Amino acid sequence: MTYELPRRILLLHQRFHILRLEYNTDKNDRQRELGCQHKRITVVFALLQLPQVQESPPFHLKQMIGARASRWFTFLLCLLSWLQTDAFLVGITYVGNAVAKGAVCLDGSPPAYHMDKGFGAGVNNWLVHFEGGGWCNNVSTCLNRKSTRLGSSTKMAKEIEFSGLLSNKEKFNPDFYNWNRIKVRYCDGASFTGDVERVDPATNLHFRGARVWLAIIDDLLAKGMSKAENALLSGCSAGGLTSILHCDNFRSLLPVGTKVKCLADAGYFINVKDVSGTLHIQSVYDEVVTLHGSAKNLPSPCTSTMKPSMCFFPQNVAQGIRTPLFLVNAAYDSWQIKNILAPGIADPHGQWHSCKLDIKQCSSSQLETMQGFRLQFINALSGLGTSSTKGMFINSCYAHCQTEMQETWLRADSPVLGKTPIAKAVGDWYYDRSPFQKIDCPYPCDSSCHNRIFE
Incomplete structure (x- = not known):
């Protein structure tokens, strides 16, 4: 209700x-x-x-x-x-001229973003943050999205809250508060990678995420990002995957003298078997890449050696990314536990239902399975490589997306690793004050976690 x-x-x-x-x-x-x-x-x-x-x-x-x-x-x-x-409202901007380029949402409406202009010393610095929202992997799921804010800009709120790494207050966001901060709305269903020219008149579905990506970046370049001194591409969930897949491309679209880095929050989705022994997420990604025509827009160092849909997994592309990249992720990512490890199709009797809603309700055997997932996640991080330009904040929380909410980004009781909150870890890494590559001890050792509890 x-x-x-x-x-x-x-x-x-x-x-x-x-x-x-x-x-x-x-x-x-x-x-x-x-x-x-x-x-x-x-x-x-x-x-x-x-x-x-x-x-x-x-x-x-x-x-x-x-x-x-x-x-x-x-x-x-x-x-x-x-x-x-903690939060304030920022109005929406529609990129109307993108429609003529075919850069549109699933329903054909123009793409959109919310922008709060930089000020003071941050006026030439740009933080471009991409919204999350999963993917659609077949016509049916894409049609469902088409009538929501995840498929149409006509369904998006005219104003949304900015907090966390998008906050404009120094005490809540000390390193990025006065930057130009943009939140790009997600309405294509494939992490801004799709590009299919033909539109089936029976469904009127437009698979144009890659064009939307370019249209948004072009619009921001015209508004001053072409003169950027510092730039950070970030995103949450499917938007975090966007920041990984488009990281080097973002670097190439900005001036050579611009300091460019990328941040992925809860975007490191791993390829593991679910509780029934099936590679469910791999089949989903196969369908996403095929339906949206994403192959040509995925990182070429990966697609030249692997099946394109395997290049939707960060573990297969991260090491080839030349631009500095930072990962913020929970080792027990709540979305991945619910949709990759124990999706409904793999749990027909609902034995994982209570556990997925609240980690404290998990049985000992379920916790053992989740500890196994954590080990697989940590192993997949080897794909990031060992370069000091790569950073990571991997905590042992049951959470998903920790940079957008103030209480997990920077508050008195925010999650910490080595007494360092996420905001400081990211800021220190971005400004080269100090590297940060830390992985938490196993659950339930971390008392600073803000574990999610669902309905």
Whole structure:
């Protein structure tokens, strides 16, 4: 069931010029964690038992008395505090001239991004961050995406929150706060690699991710990125994979004198068997690369020696990347555990259901299997190579995407490795203050983790 905030709180939002929340269509992302007054408060909207709001009914205060009123009051204070300090809203920019180039979303709509301009000493520095959202590997799944924000810019929120590595406040993002910060919306379904000229009139699906990539970069170059002194290509999840696959290409599109590096957050997807013994993710990637015509846009050092779809796996391309690359990843990546190790198709009786929702609910045998996954993940990191230009922050958390949320990027209780939070590790590496290549001890050794709990 979908719940809405009561009307009285919506009026408070309007008064403070906040908030148009964009809810992820994935039910597993209905959780938002808020830090308030030095303590973590996890707000799961379903647990609040909010009343369903109709057209415009009054909100009855008698429904908010006693403990429930106290809960609402705490929630509201934390929400307002969080919104006013950690995050801010940034409007959308549509790249209208991209349509003439065939650079469009799955439904044919123009690509889009959100940009907060740099200031002060950061005015000529650029951070380009790509949104995540999985992939579509057949006509059916792509048609489903076409009617959502992951396939159409007409479905995207006009404003989204910037926090974490996109924050504009020095105390929350000391190394990148005054850069030009861009979040590129994801609407092609293949990590910006597809390019099929023909459009089937029966489906009207456009597989043009590689063209969207170029159209976005061209638009940013025209807006000043052509004069960049520093640039960082980053992304989360499928966007993290984008930053890996396009890393050297990004370098080639910028001036020779620009300092260019790449950051992949939760984008190091590995090729392992699921709990039924099947290479499920490999078959998915086979279908993605074939459907979207991605082969010609994948790193050539890999495609010259391997089947193109195998070059969708970072472990097979990372060592060949010449541009400095940093990985932020949980060794027990929650998305990979749920969709690569124990996807529904491999667990027809739902034995992994509770474990995937909350790692504390895993049985001893399931934890043993997950420890095996961690070892395979660490082994796959050998594909990154040993160059000091490559960095990694691999913690033992049950998490997915840790750079976009303030509480995992840089807060008093953020995840750390060797007492170093993610923001400092990335900043030190980018500015060559010190290298950073650390892998955490096995779960449950790390008390700094913000482990995800799903509905």
